[in-house]
Amino acid sequence: AAGVIQSPRHLIKEKRETATLKCYPIPRHDTVYWYQQGPGQDPQFLISFYEKMQSDKGSIPDRFSAQQFSDYHSELNMSSLELGDSALYFCASSLYGQETQYFGPGTRLLVL
Amino acid sequence: QKEVEQNSGPLSVPEGAIASLNCTYSDRVSQSFFWYRQYSGKSPELIMSIYSNGDKEDGRFTAQLNKASQYVSLLIRDSQPSDSATYLCAVDSGGYQKVTFGIGTKLQVIP
Numbered sequence: 477a478a479g480v481i482q483s484p485r486h487l488i489k490e491k492r493e494t495a496t497l498k499c500y501p502i503p504r505h506d507t508v509y510w511y512q513q514g515p516g517q518d519p520q521f522l523i524s525f526y527e528k529m530q531s532d533k534g535s536i537p538d539r540f541s542a543q544q545f546s547d548y549h550s551e552l553n554m555s556s557l558e559l560g561d562s563a564l565y566f567c568a569s570s571l572y573g574q575e576t577q578y579f580g581p582g583t584r585l586l587v588l
Numbered sequence: 589q590k591e592v593e594q595n596s597g598p599l600s601v602p603e604g605a606i607a608s609l610n611c612t613y614s615d616r617v618s619q620s621f622f623w624y625r626q627y628s629g630k631s632p633e634l635i636m637s638i639y640s641n642g643d644k645e646d647g648r649f650t651a652q653l654n655k656a657s658q659y660v661s662l663l664i665r666d667s668q669p670s671d672s673a674t675y676l677c678a679v680d681s682g683g684y685q686k687v688t689f690g691i692g693t694k695l696q697v698i699p
Binding site: 517518520521532566577578579580584 | 633634680
């Protein structure tokens with residue numbers, strides 16, 4: 477079965493640079509979630525989208541923004557990167573009304 | 589107080605034993621509860637979901653939910669070394685699609 481696709485899988489950036497992470501949900505899933513997971517930490521919810529509209533917002537920094545497109549894929553834009561942004565970034569998808577979320581493989585971001 | 593509490597472990601059990609993982613949550617209106625398994629550096633993988641009080645079994649895994657005590661647990665029977673991972677408890681936010689994760693319990697199954 478098709479799973480959530482994330483790209484890139486690995487990304488290295490310098491401080492103050494920008495990064496864009498992409499997420500392609502499971503086919504027919506209309507809801508996308510973004511999480512940040514630091515070393516030894518639990519996944520921290522950043523933001524979610526349903527039908528291209530922001531449905532919930534968590535601990536997403538103002539330097540980050542995200543959107544969902546008409547094909548339901550989503551992009552997380554990160555600007556003015558800081559060393560502390562180094563983490564695993566997961567995208568998850570679900571069908572609206574069903575809380576079960578399925579996670580993608582993640583993007584490992586390293587900010588130098 | 590964190591909304592979803594788990595003992596970070598590590599919890600060490602011998603191969604073939606039962607591993608018992610516990611989770612408590614603070615939001616009384618939560619209705620959906622999930623257990624995810626996460627290997628180091630990998631994404632969380634859904635193991636079980638449970639919505640009603642009582643037990644739910646799936647193979648070697650049993651989830652137990654007690655809403656009155658705001659407690660959910662995961663039992664792993666006949667533990668295998670391949671079960672060694674971090675187990676994340678996730679709880680919905682009472683009507684919203686967002687779920688909140690616990691810190692996760694690291695399980696080590698000793699051969």
